[in-house]
Structure formats: C-alpha cells, structure tokens
Amino acid sequence: MKHVSIVVLDFGSQYTQLIARRMREEKIYCEILPYYTKADAIKAKNPQGIILSGGPSSVYSKDAYEVDQEVYNMGIPVLGICYGMQRIAVDFGGSVIRSDHHEYGKAELEIVKPSLLFDDVDNGTTVWMSHSDRVDELPEGFEPIAISANSPYAAIANEDKKVYAMQFHPEVNHSVEGYLMLRNFARKICGVTEKWEMGHFLKEQIKIIREKVGDGKVLCGLSGGVDSSVVAALLYEAIGDQLVPVFVDNGLLRKGEREQVEEVFKINLKVPLITVDAVDNFLGKLAGVSDPETKRKIIGHTFIEEFEAEAKKHEGIKFLAQGTLYPDVIESISVKGPSEVIKSHHNVGGLPDWMDFELIEPLRELFKDEVRKMGLELGLPSSMINRHPFPGPGLAIRIMGDVNRPDLDLLREADAILLDELKASGYYTRTWQAFAVLLNVKSVGVMGDNRTYDNTVCVRVVEAVDGMTATFAHLPHDLLERISRRIINEVDGINRVVYDISSKPPATIEWE
Known part of the structure; x- marks a missing residue:
C-alpha cells in the first residue's frame, strides 16, 4: 500500500475534497477516508497526520458521526476543522453547545498565542466561518490560540498531544491564508518533507497497471475528452498492443467531434482506434425520457452494452478502463464518507453483475488539473490537454427534457458558435468550461416583420480550478452580445439567448 502523508476523515462537509486539493497543491499527498475508518486501517497507510473534516451534523445529535478513539492514540498530530473541532472538544472531555447566533461568512482572526499552525500567518487575516454549534468549555490541556469577534475559541491547541482544531474552514478560498495553515500543519507540525510529484504518480500507475493486467487485454472507451485521452495514453504506455481502444459515437457529441477524435488518436497518439456507430441505439433508448438521472443511467448502461458487444469480437479482454476522477467519486457515491450524493456519474459505481470485466480506473485518485499534468507528462499535445471538460452523457444533459435529433442539431450549432467566439476572443483558455x-x-420574438415563437438557449461559462467549485465568468458585454447575435441569426429555431450567472455551490456546473 502506498504511503499517504495526510489522511482526511470525512464527516460530510461540502468542502472536504478541498482539503485534499489544498494539500496536493502543496505537493503533499493526501487521501480522504470515511469518518468511521478504523485506526488500524489508517495506520496501514502510514500517515504523518490526520485531519477531521467539517460536517453538517451536531456532535450531540442522535446519530452523530464519531471517530475511532484510537485515532487519538496513534502518536501523530490531529487537526479538527469545524465539526472536527467540536468532535475533538467532546472526545477530550470538553463541551459543545448550540450558538445563540450562527456565524456564517468572513471573520477576522486574532492570533492570541504563538503556534506553528500560524507561522507566517498575518494577525487579523480573513477566515471563513460556517457553524451553528460552538465549543463552550475547553477540554483539559487545551487552550485558545486564536479568537474572532464571535468565537472566543476560533482555534485551540493541545501542544503536548499535538492536537489542533479550528472553528473556521482554512480550505476554502475565502480563508485568505488558510492554505498556509494547512501547509504549516503538514510540514511543520507533522514533519512531512517529501514532495509528491506527478511523475512519481505516473510511474507508480504504470507499474500497478502492468501488474494487474498481466497478459490480458484492456478495453478502453474513448470520448476524445481530456480524461479518456489521458487514460488511453497511459494504458498504451503501460501495455502497448494489449489495449483495445474503442470510440463510441452515441449521437450526443459536439459538432465535428467524431472526426476530431479519429484524427487525434490515429495521428497524434498513433493508437489504433475502433469506431462504433451507435447513434440509433442511444437515441432510440433515450426517446421520450426527460428525467436527468434516468438519462444518465440509460447512457451509462448503453455504453457498457456497446463495449461488451465490441469486446466479444476480441479474444483475451479481461478489463474495462474508465476515466473516473476523484470529484466523480465524491459527487456520486458516499464511498469516502457521508458527503451528500449530488449526482450520479455514468462511469462511477462499478460494473453490472452480468459483465465479467474487471474495472481499471487509473485516474480515480486525481483531480482534473492533475489529470492535465499527467497528460503533459505522457507527451499529449496541449491542444488536447487544455480542452474544456465534456460530460460523459454529452449533450443529453444539456437538453432540458426529451432528447431528439432536431434538438441535438440545434444545440450543436449554438454550442459551436459559442466555442468559436470564445476561442477568437481568447476567453476559451481563460475559462474552465463553456457550453x-x-x-x-x-418565447415570443420578432424577426423582420414576423412574429416568432422559438427556443431559448442558455450560455454557461465558468471559471474554476478543479470543478469542485466554480464562479461564472465575467465576460465582456460586447462578447456576450456577439455570441447572442450570431446564435440567433445563424441557428434557425432560436430567438432568445440568456447567460447563467450562478456559481457552484449552490448550483452545479452542468444543468442536469
């Protein structure tokens, strides 16, 4: 089992994954485990520190999440964040009560006692509070090391036991120097010295893939997106001709995408590509279906059916490769802890019982920006690596309601115009995702002297680092006007364009 420098125990906070992101940005390898993970299982990963995440529950609720108490006896530093702080307070003999008033939003942190946790942190730095319970009585051996206007125990410590806790969330961007506090915990308190590099992870994955595959073959589904491109390149590097790469045209692709995918893989990657035309099969099964989750499941199941049919044409296929990413896992199923399921992803959750392939997911522990770094390490062209993310279910989840050919054609044209204008203006490379x-x-419109009653298209452009959080892009009004004018003038059936100005959270990036 590989060494994990910092283990995060997930108590259900929407920000848990950001803790791992901040650590990895500091080249510290960090993994998230469910809060109920036993101390022995944590010890097996040989961590140098443990972080208890925030969470939506109260430590005094009937079904409060509890940590294995042996975690505190492992002899390594522990840091509690928000719920994790309250968990520590109660577990060590202190008390927590409901606050007279909730504290949400920015607060000024006053450091009242020196601690390695706050090395090089400015006194009065801004932090992000989000809590309704608060520590009332400190456990024996603990003392406050920072306060805020509404929190006499904004941060506490037992320096002898190396147990620390914060009422605020250092992992979010609103906590201006939160990254520094997390770095201090890992580097200065836990003593993490090694620097995790993508090159090391890549070599490790190649070794793991070769050992797992042996002399078998791997079926790899390609979409032309960043994730599947990196998976294919990684597998080809590891096992060469034992890879069977299959591109399924499901009819839900962007304009010209099939041609682009075939050109990229055959010319750039030199990987023999098998193209399956499954448009009729997918659209037939999606006919009349408007529920988003049902769409996703139909698409996921149909992909697997197509792959199985192709696999039967080749001898020796034992594995199916997928481009599952860490955010997919976190958002789809609570395998890492009690975090709420946001939406299912078509490539998460394993294979149906009737399929006899084993699953290979070499990107399962990576965030999107880390996947891009791996792609560059593998020698993929930056034009491919820097493509905006495109969801596995494709345009099906960008059509509200029933999926049909006329609507798909309409959306393809509008989407192509949007991407064309973003690239021409330079905003494509400055934004995370656009569609x-x-x-x-x-709605009613007027074109020339005629009244129209046509479709509305929403333009969505966001800025993000890893897709876990996102803000809408502040595009210039003249660019928005140009996009709107071209879509309305060039795409028959659209007479209105609106711009989505919501951020994630509370909204998701995709609409379905």
Whole structure:
C-alpha cells in the first residue's frame, strides 16, 4: 500500500475534497477516508497526520458521526476543522453547545498565542466561518490560540498531544491564508518533507497497471475528452498492443467531434482506434425520457452494452478502463464518507453483475488539473490537454427534457458558435468550461416583420480550478452580445439567448 502523508476523515462537509486539493497543491499527498475508518486501517497507510473534516451534523445529535478513539492514540498530530473541532472538544472531555447566533461568512482572526499552525500567518487575516454549534468549555490541556469577534475559541491547541482544531474552514478560498495553515500543519507540525510529484504518480500507475493486467487485454472507451485521452495514453504506455481502444459515437457529441477524435488518436497518439456507430441505439433508448438521472443511467448502461458487444469480437479482454476522477467519486457515491450524493456519474459505481470485466480506473485518485499534468507528462499535445471538460452523457444533459435529433442539431450549432467566439476572443483558455443549454422554453420574438415563437438557449461559462467549485465568468458585454447575435441569426429555431450567472455551490456546473 502506498504511503499517504495526510489522511482526511470525512464527516460530510461540502468542502472536504478541498482539503485534499489544498494539500496536493502543496505537493503533499493526501487521501480522504470515511469518518468511521478504523485506526488500524489508517495506520496501514502510514500517515504523518490526520485531519477531521467539517460536517453538517451536531456532535450531540442522535446519530452523530464519531471517530475511532484510537485515532487519538496513534502518536501523530490531529487537526479538527469545524465539526472536527467540536468532535475533538467532546472526545477530550470538553463541551459543545448550540450558538445563540450562527456565524456564517468572513471573520477576522486574532492570533492570541504563538503556534506553528500560524507561522507566517498575518494577525487579523480573513477566515471563513460556517457553524451553528460552538465549543463552550475547553477540554483539559487545551487552550485558545486564536479568537474572532464571535468565537472566543476560533482555534485551540493541545501542544503536548499535538492536537489542533479550528472553528473556521482554512480550505476554502475565502480563508485568505488558510492554505498556509494547512501547509504549516503538514510540514511543520507533522514533519512531512517529501514532495509528491506527478511523475512519481505516473510511474507508480504504470507499474500497478502492468501488474494487474498481466497478459490480458484492456478495453478502453474513448470520448476524445481530456480524461479518456489521458487514460488511453497511459494504458498504451503501460501495455502497448494489449489495449483495445474503442470510440463510441452515441449521437450526443459536439459538432465535428467524431472526426476530431479519429484524427487525434490515429495521428497524434498513433493508437489504433475502433469506431462504433451507435447513434440509433442511444437515441432510440433515450426517446421520450426527460428525467436527468434516468438519462444518465440509460447512457451509462448503453455504453457498457456497446463495449461488451465490441469486446466479444476480441479474444483475451479481461478489463474495462474508465476515466473516473476523484470529484466523480465524491459527487456520486458516499464511498469516502457521508458527503451528500449530488449526482450520479455514468462511469462511477462499478460494473453490472452480468459483465465479467474487471474495472481499471487509473485516474480515480486525481483531480482534473492533475489529470492535465499527467497528460503533459505522457507527451499529449496541449491542444488536447487544455480542452474544456465534456460530460460523459454529452449533450443529453444539456437538453432540458426529451432528447431528439432536431434538438441535438440545434444545440450543436449554438454550442459551436459559442466555442468559436470564445476561442477568437481568447476567453476559451481563460475559462474552465463553456457550453450552451437548450432550455426547451419557448418565447415570443420578432424577426423582420414576423412574429416568432422559438427556443431559448442558455450560455454557461465558468471559471474554476478543479470543478469542485466554480464562479461564472465575467465576460465582456460586447462578447456576450456577439455570441447572442450570431446564435440567433445563424441557428434557425432560436430567438432568445440568456447567460447563467450562478456559481457552484449552490448550483452545479452542468444543468442536469
């Protein structure tokens, strides 16, 4: 089992994954485990520190999440964040009560006692509070090391036991020097010295893949997106001709995507590509289906059916490769802890019982920006690596309601215009993801002397680092006007364009 420098125990906070992100940005390898993971299982990973995440529950609720008490006896530093702080307070003999008033938003942190946790942190730095319970009585041996206007125990410590806790969230961007506090915990308190590099992870994955695959073959589904491109390149590097790469045209792709995918893989990657035309099969099964989750499941199951049919044409296939990422896992199923399921992903959750392939997911522990770094390490062209993310279910989840050919054609044209204008203006490389959504909402319009009653398209452009959080892009008004004018003038059936100005959270990036 590989060494993990810092283990995060997940108590259900929407920000848990950001803790791992901040650590990895500091080249500290960090993994998230469920809060109920036993101390022996944690010891097996040989961590140098443990972080208890925040969470939505109260430590005094009937079904409060508890940590294995042996975690505190492992002899390594522990840091509690928000719920994790309250968990520590109660577990060590202190008390927690409901606050007279909740504290949400920015607060000024006053450091009242020197601690390695706050090395090089400015006194009065801004932090992000989000809590309704508070520590009332400190456990024996603990003392406050920072306060805020509403929190006499904004941060506490037992320096002898190396147990620390914060009422605020250092992992979010609103905590201006939170990254520094997390770095101090790992480097200065836990003593983590090694620097985790993508090159090391890549070599490790190649070794793992070769050992797992042996002399078998791997079926790899390609979409042309960043994730599947990196998976294919990684597998080809590891096992060469034992890879069977399959591109399924499901009819839900962007304009010209099939041609682009075939060109990229055959010319750039020199990987023999098998193209399966499954448009009729997918669209037939999606006919009349409007529920988003049902769409996703139909698409996921149909992909697997197509792959199985292709696999039967080749001898020796034992494995199916997928480009599952860490955020996919976190958002889809609570395997890492009690975090709420946000939406299912078509490539998460294993294989159906009737399939006799083993699953290979070499990117399962990586965030999107880390996948891009791996792609560059593998020698993939930056034009491919820097493509905006495109969801596995494709345009099906960008059409509100029923999926049909006319609507798909309409959306493809609008989406192509949006991407064309973003690239021409330079905003494509400055934003994380951009796409058009067909709302299936019709409204009255006027074109020439004629009254129209046509479709509304929503344009969505966001800025993000890893897709776990995102803000809408502040595009210039003249660019938005140009996008709107071209879509309305060039795409028959659209007479209104709107711009999505919501961020994630509370919204998701995709509409479905």
